[in-house]
Amino acid sequence: MRIRIGTRKSKLALWQANYIAQILRNHFPDVQIELVKITTKGDKILDVPLAKVGGKGLFVKEIEEAMLRNEIDIAVHSLKDVPTYFPEGLGLVAITEREDPRDAFLSVKYNSLNELPEGAVVGTSSLRRKVQLKILRPDLKIRDLRGNVDTRIRKLEEGQYDAIILAYAGLKRLGLTDRVKQIFQPEYIIPAVAQGFLGIEARLDDEKTREIVSVLNHEESYLRATAERAFLRKLEGGCQVPLAAYSEISDGKLKITGFVSDLTGDRFFMDSITGDIKDAESLGETLAEKLLNMGAREVLEEIYRGESQL
Numbered sequence: 001m002r003i004r005i006g007t008r009k010s011k012l013a014l015w016q017a018n019y020i021a022q023i024l025r026n027h028f029p030d031v032q033i034e035l036v037k038i039t040t041k042g043d044k045i046l047d048v049p050l051a052k053v054g055g056k057g058l059f060v061k062e063i064e065e066a067m068l069r070n071e072i073d074i075a076v077h078s079l080k081d082v083p084t085y086f087p088e089g090l091g092l093v094a095i096t097e098r099e100d101p102r103d104a105f106l107s108v109k110y111n112s113l114n115e116l117p118e119g120a121v122v123g124t125s126s127l128r129r130k131v132q133l134k135i136l137r138p139d140l141k142i143r144d145l146r147g148n149v150d151t152r153i154r155k156l157e158e159g160q161y162d163a164i165i166l167a168y169a170g171l172k173r174l175g176l177t178d179r180v181k182q183i184f185q186p187e188y189i190i191p192a193v194a195q196g197f198l199g200i201e202a203r204l205d206d207e208k209t210r211e212i213v214s215v216l217n218h219e220e221s222y223l224r225a226t227a228e229r230a231f232l233r234k235l236e237g238g239c240q241v242p243l244a245a246y247s248e249i250s251d252g253k254l255k256i257t258g259f260v261s262d263l264t265g266d267r268f269f270m271d272s273i274t275g276d277i278k279d280a281e282s283l284g285e286t287l288a289e290k291l292l293n294m295g296a297r298e299v300l301e302e303i304y305r306g307e308s309q310l
Contacts, residue, residue: 101196230284
């Protein structure tokens with residue numbers, strides 16, 4: 001049997017695909033595993049913030065189309081890039097154990113966010129990070145930053161930015177943690193929904209492949225991702241909306257914290273709820289409903305109508 005893994009061509013995407021390939025080879029030495037590299041729209045558009053060109057689906061659409069054409073069997077995604085709705089016939093079949101989901105602060109001259117002088121330039125294209133930074137440090141200048149991890153670090157070292165914010169998980173996977181000056185605790189800057197998880201997508205009717213990749217699934221991570229993605233789905237959020245969610249499991253209980261903001265960070269809503277891990281999906285939905293009723297509904301409507309400006 002052969003399993004073809006669809007992957008983007010970036011260094012991080014290839015690391016992730018090879019990581020999954022190695023686990024499958026270890027479990028199933030008789031299965032032939034091969035990588036199929038695919039360029040997505042998100043890889044081509046590097047000079048425009050994701051929020052302005054369509055958001056989440058930019059990194060998965062071409063890969064999903066290849067799967068529907070039976071050119072690949074599974075896809076390995078950074079789960080935070082994956083929309084909550086799938087084309088008919090496709091779906092998530094496994095979620096790997098979560099890597100560290102926190103955000104990281106990188107700078108040549110400064111050791112922490114608090115050390116940055118007034119008016120310092122910080123690079124990130126994430127609306128979620130922008131508004132949370134603005135709430136913490138309204139004096140900073142936030143500038144867009146696109147490109148792969150190496151490109152972003154090079155721009156920092158060239159002096160285009162005083163600091164940049166990246167996902168710690170990606171830096172760990174690429175062996176670049178020595179560049180990190182500060183890691184933000186989730187209660188300080190709430191991570192992106194599903195940050196740190198790898199999601200495995202497959203054709204839902206391909207039972208043999210699904211059976212094989214089930215070894216990749218990490219049950220606790222699956223529950224945490226389910227809660228966070230239910231929160232996202234209820235809010236109909238994409239890259240155009242500053243929102244965040246982070247879940248933890250302890251003693252059979254799941255706690256999820258959620259955040260929604262307007263594009264300026266002037267109006268934001270945050271809360272947490274805790275419940276039984278069996279209710280992971282409904283906990284995410286309930287928290288989203290709670291924030292909507294606190295005022296997030298009006299903010300989201302303004303964003304979708306184009307009335308809220310960054």
